[in-house]
Amino acid sequence: MIPITDAYKAGLRSAWNHRPLLFTIYLINFVLAYFAVIPLSMMLSKGLANTTAAAELLRSWDYTLFVSLIREYGKGLSLGRILLTFSLFYLVINTFLAGGIMQTFIREEGFNRREFWAGCADFFHRYLKLMLFSLSFVFIALIFMIFIDGIFDWLAEGAVTERLHVVFTFIEIGVFIFLILMINMLFDYAKIIMAVNDFYGAWSTIKIAMMFVVMSMRKTAGLYFLFFITGLLLLAVYWFLESRLQVSSAFTVLVFFVLTQLYMLAKTWLRLSFFGGQYVYYRYSNTAMPGLTQEMLDQAVADYENRVSENRKSG
Amino acid sequence: MHKLHLVVVFIFASIVSVFAQKMMFEQPLSPRIANYEIHVKLDPEEKMLYGKEILNWKNDSGDSIEELQFHLYLNAFKNERSTFMRESGGRHRIDRMDRKNGWGWTDITSFKMEDGTDLTDAIEFIHPDNDDSLDQTVIRIPLAQRILPGRTSVMEIEWEAKLPKSFARTGYKDDFFMIGQWFPKIGVYEEAGERYATNGQWNTHQFHSNSEFFADFGVYDVYITLPREFVVGATGVLVDEQQNDDGTKTMNFYCEDVHDFAWAADPHFEIVEAQWKHVKITYLVQPARRANAWRQIQAAKNALEYCQDRFGEYPYPTLTIVDPKYGATGAAGMEYPTLITAGMYWLVPEGIRLPEEIVVHEFAHNYFYGIIASNEFEEAWLDEGMTTYATIKVLEKYYGSGGGSLINLFGLNIAGWQFEWRGYSAYADRDIVVKNAWEYDRGGYGAASYNKPAMMLLTLENYFGVEKWKMIMRSYYDRFRYKHPTSRDFIQTVNKVGGEDMNWFFGQALYSTAVLDYAVDKISSKRKSSRFPVENDTTKTDSGFVGSGDSLPELSTADSGDGHDSSEMQISTDRIFYENKVILERLGEFIFPVELKVEFNGGEVVREQWDGKDRYKIFLYERESRLKSAQIDPDRKVYLDVDFLNNWKTLKTSKAGIFKYSLRWFFWMQNLLQLVTVFS
Ligand SMILES: [Zn+2]
Numbered sequence: 003m004i005p006i007t008d009a010y011k012a013g014l015r016s017a018w019n020h021r022p023l024l025f026t027i028y029l030i031n032f033v034l035a036y037f038a039v040i041p042l043s044m045m046l047s048k049g050l051a052n053t054t055a056a057a058e059l060l061r062s063w064d065y066t067l068f069v070s071l072i073r074e075y076g077k078g079l080s081l082g083r084i085l086l087t088f089s090l091f092y093l094v095i096n097t098f099l100a101g102g103i104m105q106t107f108i109r110e111e112g113f114n115r116r117e118f119w120a121g122c123a124d125f126f127h128r129y130l131k132l133m134l135f136s137l138s139f140v141f142i143a144l145i146f147m148i149f150i151d152g153i154f155d156w157l158a159e160g161a162v163t164e165r166l167h168v169v170f171t172f173i174e175i176g177v178f179i180f181l182i183l184m185i186n187m188l189f190d191y192a193k194i195i196m197a198v199n200d201f202y203g204a205w206s207t208i209k210i211a212m213m214f215v216v217m218s219m220r221k222t223a224g225l226y227f228l229f230f231i232t233g234l235l236l237l238a239v240y241w242f243l244e245s246r247l248q249v250s251s252a253f254t255v256l257v258f259f260v261l262t263q264l265y266m267l268a269k270t271w272l273r274l275s276f277f278g279g280q281y282v283y284y285r286y287s288n289t290a291m292p293g294l295t296q297e298m299l300d301q302a303v304a305d306y307e308n309r310v311s312e313n314r315k316s317g
Numbered sequence: 318m319h320k321l322h323l324v325v326v327f328i329f330a331s332i333v334s335v336f337a338q339k340m341m342f343e344q345p346l347s348p349r350i351a352n353y354e355i356h357v358k359l360d361p362e363e364k365m366l367y368g369k370e371i372l373n374w375k376n377d378s379g380d381s382i383e384e385l386q387f388h389l390y391l392n393a394f395k396n397e398r399s400t401f402m403r404e405s406g407g408r409h410r411i412d413r414m415d416r417k418n419g420w421g422w423t424d425i426t427s428f429k430m431e432d433g434t435d436l437t438d439a440i441e442f443i444h445p446d447n448d449d450s451l452d453q454t455v456i457r458i459p460l461a462q463r464i465l466p467g468r469t470s471v472m473e474i475e476w477e478a479k480l481p482k483s484f485a486r487t488g489y490k491d492d493f494f495m496i497g498q499w500f501p502k503i504g505v506y507e508e509a510g511e512r513y514a515t516n517g518q519w520n521t522h523q524f525h526s527n528s529e530f531f532a533d534f535g536v537y538d539v540y541i542t543l544p545r546e547f548v549v550g551a552t553g554v555l556v557d558e559q560q561n562d563d564g565t566k567t568m569n570f571y572c573e574d575v576h577d578f579a580w581a582a583d584p585h586f587e588i589v590e591a592q593w594k595h596v597k598i599t600y601l602v603q604p605a606r607r608a609n610a611w612r613q614i615q616a617a618k619n620a621l622e623y624c625q626d627r628f629g630e631y632p633y634p635t636l637t638i639v640d641p642k643y644g645a646t647g648a649a650g651m652e653y654p655t656l657i658t659a660g661m662y663w664l665v666p667e668g669i670r671l672p673e674e675i676v677v678h679e680f681a682h683n684y685f686y687g688i689i690a691s692n693e694f695e696e697a698w699l700d701e702g703m704t705t706y707a708t709i710k711v712l713e714k715y716y717g718s719g720g721g722s723l724i725n726l727f728g729l730n731i732a733g734w735q736f737e738w739r740g741y742s743a744y745a746d747r748d749i750v751v752k753n754a755w756e757y758d759r760g761g762y763g764a765a766s767y768n769k770p771a772m773m774l775l776t777l778e779n780y781f782g783v784e785k786w787k788m789i790m791r792s793y794y795d796r797f798r799y800k801h802p803t804s805r806d807f808i809q810t811v812n813k814v815g816g817e818d819m820n821w822f823f824g825q826a827l828y829s830t831a832v833l834d835y836a837v838d839k840i841s842s843k844r845k846s847s848r849f850p851v852e853n854d855t856t857k858t859d860s861g862f863v864g865s866g867d868s869l870p871e872l873s874t875a876d877s878g879d880g881h882d883s884s885e886m887q888i889s890t891d892r893i894f895y896e897n898k899v900i901l902e903r904l905g906e907f908i909f910p911v912e913l914k915v916e917f918n919g920g921e922v923v924r925e926q927w928d929g930k931d932r933y934k935i936f937l938y939e940r941e942s943r944l945k946s947a948q949i950d951p952d953r954k955v956y957l958d959v960d961f962l963n964n965w966k967t968l969k970t971s972k973a974g975i976f977k978y979s980l981r982w983f984f985w986m987q988n989l990l991q992l993v994t995v996f997s
Contacts (some may be wrong), residue, residue, distance in 0.1 A: 035986040043979040054946045056974035063728070065721075065735040069742070070962035085989065092990045097997045133997045140996055160491070162585055163605030164643040164663050186995045189891040255980065263985040269991060297583035 004286045006225040015281020017271050019311050020278075022113040023106055024303070027099060028270040032263075034095070038088040043077055049075040061250050097133045101125025103274065104197035107281045112311070128196055131204040136189045143181040150174060187226045187280075188215055194281050214284065225283055229276050236272065240265045337558055339538065339571045346574040346632060347534035347799035350375045352505050358565075359496075359582065361541040364489050366478040370500055373535075375469045378508035380517035382464040386443070386457050390498035391423040393524035394481040394488075398451035400444070401485070405526035405757065409485040412647040421481030421488060425456075425501055433470040433577050434461050446523050446755060454524040455504075465903050474501050483645035492547075493642035497579040497653060498530070505533050505801070512692065512803050516521075521692040527762040528754030529686070529693040529700070532576040534799055539578055542567045548588065550601045550637040552656045572633070574799065575654035576690055581639040593618045594625075595634060602640040605663045609672070613638060613659055616673035619715040620680040622705060625789055628684050629794040636683075638676060650675045653680030668726035674708060674733065676764035681707035688798045696804055697754045697762070698827075702770020709733040709771060734775060734956065741768035742959040750827045751804050772956040773826045776909075779954035780822075789814045825907050826957070832905035835929060835949050836963035837913075842944040843896040897944035899936040899966075903929055907957070914951035919944040924951075944968060 015026060049071040050056040057199055059067060072079075105121020152171040161167065192204075192211035201207045215222045240261070249258045351398040357368040376382050393401035394414070408416035428437045440454045464470045481488040487497045504521035507514035514520070519532065521642060541549060545566045555571025560566050572578065586601040599619050599749075602610045617636060625631055637656045641648040649660035657679035661672045681704045685691065691699035712722035712733035721730030744764035748757055750773075757765060778786040793802075808823045825831045899915055913925040919942035927934050938944065943947045946967035950958060958964065 007698055031987055031990055035983055035990055038986045038990070039979065039983045042982050043975070046975045049962065050970065050975055052966055052968070052970055053962065054948060054967045054971075055962055057967070057971035058965070058974070060971055060974035060977055063719075064961075065731045066738055066961050068958050069739050073743075074960075074962065088986070088990065089993045093993050093997055096994045100997065129997075135994055161643070162491075163603055165605045167643070168663055182995060189997070244666070249977055252976075254768055255973045255977050258977070259980055262980065262987075266984075266987050266991075270989075273994070 004283060006221050006228065006283065008187055009225055009283035010228045010275075010287075012282040013275040013277075014271075016107065016278035016282070017274035020106060020113045020274065023103060023118065024267070024271055024274055026118070027103070027274065028267055030095065030099065031092075031266065031270065034092055036090060038084055041084060042081075045071065045075045045079060051254065060255075093133065094130075097129045098122050098126050100129050101197075101278055101279075104193055104281075107278055108197055125193075125197060125306065128202060128204065129193060132189055132192055132207070134198070135204055135208055136185060139185045139188075140182065143185065146181070147174060147178050150177065155159045169196070183226065183230065184223070187222060188212060190226075190276060190280050191215055191284060193224070194277070194284050198281075199266075222280075222283070222289070225279060226276070229272060229279060232275075233269070233272055236265065236268050335644075335805065338592045341554070341571070341573040342632065343632070348375075348377060349535045349574070350377055350533035351576070352535040352537075353500070353578070354538045354540075355500055355578070356540045357542070359494065359501070359541065359547075361544060361547070361582075363755070364480045364498070366480065366499060368477070368500055369475045370834070371474065372472050372474065372503060373469060374464075374472070374503055376464045376506070378506055378511075378517060379508075380508050382460065382467065382506060384457050384459045384519075386455060386499075386504040386519040386521045388502045388504060388521060388524070389423050389425070389454055389456060390524045390530075391421050391481070391487070392453040392476050394419070394421040394422065394484065395453060396959070398449075399454065400449040400523040400755075401526055403449065405485075409526070412484055412652075414484050415482045419482035419484060419488075420917055421479050421516055423476055423478035423499075423501070425474060427473070427475040428458060429473045430461070431473075432462075435556070436461070440745045443521075444523055445519075445521055446753075448524070452523050454499075455521045457519075471886050476501055483641070484647040485661070486648060486651045487555075488645075488647060490642050490645035490648075492585070493581075493583040493645050493648075495581045495639065495641060495645065495648035495651075495658060497577075497651065498524075499579075501519040502532060502577075505531055512801060513695070520692070521786070522755075525577070525694070525755035527757055527766075528697060529746075530577065531690075531692040531694055531801075534574055534576045534967040536573045537571070537575060537578040539570045539580070540567055541570065541580060541582075543582055544584075546584040547582040548584065548586035548601060549580060549582045550586070550599060550639050550656060552578045552637075552654050553633075554635055572655060575687065577653055579653035579656050581641075581656075581658070583642060585642070589614060591618070593621050596621060596631060596636050597634060597676055598636050598638065599820070600638045600640070600659075601882070602661075602874070603642055606640060606661045607644075607656070609661060609663075609665070612667070612672055613640075613661065613676045616676040616715075617680055620677040620707075620711050623711045624681055624684055627710070628790055629798070631683065633683075636680065650679060652679040654683065654687045655811065666726060668724065670712065670723050670725075673716065674712060674723060677711045678704055678708040681711070684794065689794065690799065690801050691803065692801060693754065696751055697766040698750045698806065699804060701766045702750070703774065705737055705771035706774040707768045709737060709775065734771070736770045737771050738956060740764050741772050741957075745769070745832045745959045746830045748772060749830055754852075754987070769826075769957075775956040776903055777819075777822070778809070779952075779956075786816060793974075825909075829906075830906040832959055833907035833957040834903075834905040834959050834963070835907055835909075835911050835955075835957065836902045836904050836960070837947050837949055837966040838902035838933065839898070840900070840944055840947050840966045840968065841898045842968060843898075844893065845896055846893050892941075893945050894939055894941050897938040897940055899938075899944070899947040900929060901931055901936070901949060902933045903931070904963075909955060909957070911955060912947050912951060914948045916945040916947075918945050 050059070055067050058064060062317055099122060101124055102118040102122035104125060106118055109117060151174060154174065158166040158170060191214055192208050195201065195211050195214065196207045243261055247254060247258060247261065249255055349605060352373040353370050354366060355370040357366055393399045396402070407416060410994050425434070425437065425440060429435050436458050440456050443455050443457050444450060444452045445455060455747050480494065480496070483490040483495065487495055489501065496960065504519045506517070507520050508517045522528070537553060542561065543549070545560065545564060549568055551570040552575060553570045556571045557569040558566060570580070581601065581870040585604055587604055587607050588647060589600040589602055591598040591614045598614060600610050600614055617638060621631060633655045635655050639656065639658045640661055641658055646660070649658055651658045657676065659672065660675045665672055682700065684707070685700045685703045688695065690922070693700050716722040717732065721732050723733045723736050724731040741764055744760055748765040750765050750770055752765065754762060754766065781789065789811055792814050793807060797806055797808065804827060808820065811819050892922060899913065901913060906931050908924060910928050913927060915923045915925070915934065915936070915938065917940055921940070921942065923938070925936060946965065948962040964975055
């Protein structure tokens with residue numbers, strides 16, 4: 003067995019070693035978000051064109067100006083529709099990219115553009131099926147939550163105060179997030195297993211992934227939450243820096259932009275680390291492999307990292 | 318069946334003795350017209366009230382009274398046919414009527430005059446406001462004997478009531494009871510010339526979906542009997558408490574010079590007490606919210622301090638705040654004399670000042686609803702509008718420093734006035750303000766009774782200046798407390814104390830749907846050379862008025878020197894100057910004087926006044942520097958303006974301002990898209 007801390011470190015390092023991959027993913031997110039924000043941005047530029055209100059809003063936020071902006075220039079602008087359209091689109095694109103990411107990790111030879119796109123194309127069809135399964139798992143989780151909510155309502159019936167309701171609501175939110183994360187982890191492994199073994203059947207892959215995850219639940223969940231906590235730490239750091247930043251001039255707007263994009267890059271790195279770390283963990287923790295010692299595993303991980311970084315240099 | 322009646326004489330003796338013992342004020346503050354002694358028993362299991370009231374009613378009119386009229390407000394919740402249910406569809410604020418078990422009603426079982434005449438069978442339901450013949454919230458009782466002018470009549474009324482499930486200000490939730498509009502309450506008799514009355518008549522109204530109440534002042538002496546474990550809060554002061562043998566207790570509350578009485582009971586209440594000058598504040602709080610009680614106590618103190626300074630003395634020795642139980646939101650946020658209900662939830666962050674706002678608002682009602690007591694059925698704005706204005710001012714003064722006085726959370730700031738302005742500006746052209754409350758549709762009532770009058774009063778305050786406005790409000794309070802004033806009385810006070818006939822303003826603001834919207838229509842700056850008047854004093858505001866009228870002209874490109882008196886100038890041929898032009902426009906029908914602030918690139922600032930009467934007005938400036946920006950109402954004084962966005966124009970847009978918010982949305986979008994990948 004490979005310790006999860008090793009897999010964690012290997013994940014972070016391998017995501018870093020695949021920087022071109024990192025930037026590609028980041029750029030795609032950037033471009034899509036840019037298109038999604040155009041209608042809102044247009045509303046601002048139209049509504050604030052030739053008004054001193056723009057300068058005023060730079061100094062401080064003014065609720066009344068935004069009410070007027072939306073009333074006069076936001077007609078026909080449906081935030082919900084924009085969010086839904088772009089979310090679905092991005093979901094599909096991301097499923098496409100996941101193939102390339104996996105291919106890159108499995109080849110263990112660093113990032114190669116041609117191989118990357120080939121991987122995207124190769125796995126797209128299969129990963130799309132996995133994605134649909136993933137969505138149906140989320141749907142089942144939602145139904146489960148409705149059931150839990152019913153039980154909680156029944157338990158809190160006749161409660162003297164709202165305390166129980168509030169606590170239950172927090173618990174429900176916590177449970178739902180946990181379920182979503184577990185589903186996410188399961189399908190990460192499903193993607194890895196599918197790619198490593200070149201499986202075709204989505205459902206059979208999911209079953210294998212389930213077995214793998216359940217059999218070493220403490221470890222797989224432990225690894226996942228190590229990454230997850232790293233994400234929370236990143237968020238905390240971002241929040242801290244943002245709260246120090248008084249955005250009220252062209253320069254501070256620029257600083258704000260740089261800060262947010264550094265944060266997005268860090269998050270993209272972390273997202274790749276999830277894949278990388280879990281891939282390393284799966285690859286080098288096959289308990290059925292007889293005679294595998296800790297030293298051999300450590301060596302294997304080291305070899306893997308060397309290969310990746312040398313390939314990157316030469317490529 | 319009521320075999321045992323108290324001897325009438327004994328009753329009068331007891332009234333006399335009770336009133337002689339109890340006293341709140343040395344001199345009556347109000348004309349004490351409707352005086353009640355009420356004995357009521359609460360059955361918490363059955364949610365029933367059993368009551369008897371001895372009403373001592375004075376005919377202070379010059380008319381002989383041939384019939385009496387009463388409100389039986391709880392019948393609003395009796396069935397689907399009540400005016401309230403027909404108008405509201407069983408909805409009030411965010412609440413829904415429980416149509417299965419939630420109904421409530423009241424029924425008079427005996428009505429007797431002091432001479433023993435039984436008028437119970439003569440009771441008749443009436444519906445003064447419309448054709449809802451099945452509504453049972455107002456009754457008339459033809460008298461066997463007239464009540465002569467100046468005479469006081471005494472009647473004994475027995476009744477029972479089933480409380481509704483907490484809804485529309487009143488009712489129960491489990492063992493929490495908020496008891497308002499609960500006893501047969503006499504209407505207001507108005508003789509010809511009183512308020513809007515042209516003949517002598519009763520002023521009673523059905524219980525409507527939009528609208529609250531109207532009643533005469535008096536003394537309330539109320540005996541409440543209920544199980545001992547209940548903690549009770551009520552209008553006035555607790556003067557006596559007796560333990561009864563059957564496990565109940567009887568609490569005697571007493572208050573003078575009020576026009577209503579409400580009480581609340583709950584065995585779980587915790588009592589938090591505080592003192593502000595002469596006022597004892599009692600907060601009956603639900604145990605889970607005990608830790609937050611200080612917020613509402615402080616809000617009450619702030620409101621007391623502000624209102625006492627800006628309007629006048631709060632005369633009563635007590636203020637009771639009731640925190641309705643979880644699930645009894647229908648009872649939250651309501652005002653009664655010296656008793657208000659709050660609205661609080663466990664863990665509401667301090668940056669959300671709604672719990673404070675509710676306390677401030679309901680307390681301020683004690684001035685406009687409670688002491689001044691205008692007719693809320695017919696001129697709701699005199700109460701709700703002024704109360705909303707006072708609430709905005711208190712929030713601004715005590716909570717405004719960190720940005721949003723109402724909400725200040727995670728960088729989102731909303732001030733109290735901004736929130737009200739949003740409601741006003743969305744419905745600005747919909748309804749006039751002085752209108753019967755029940756004739757509005759849902760959104761219209763709030764905008765016309767709360768939001769618009771509040772914006773109007775803020776605008777007036779800026780128009781007159783703080784000190785004069787304070788004098789106006791103080792003298793309105795001083796002159797009209799306990800007198801049920803009308804809109805006319807308020808307007809006359811403003812005109813008199815303000816020293817200016819403001820009918821032109823009130824005609825537009827209260828009696829029309831005219832919209833106030835001034836805009837900077839166009840600004841321009843043209844480079845010119847030669848013939849610049851060198852000795853022109855640049856500090857002088859030479860607003861070269863070009864014209865004004867009903868439709869906008871094409872921008873004039875005429876030679877700039879033309880309009881000037883050449884005798885005052887020396888001509889320099891090689892100087893460069895700019896012809897700067899600002900065109901203001903009146904987009905709405907509401908006419909109001911506005912201020913214009915013009916800034917030039919050289920740093921010069923010019924302020925102008927415009928009476929706002931014409932459709933547009935052109936200001937022309939010849940300067941060595943370019944025009945930078947022009948702004949109408951630069952100090953945000955005219956809160957009635959429905960659009961602040963068109964108040965500013967500049968020749969150079971701040972791209973950074975646009976980028977700031979675009980970037981923020983862009984960043985949110987990036988995060989959202991990345992979050993979606995969790996599902997892939
Ligand atoms: Zn109110």
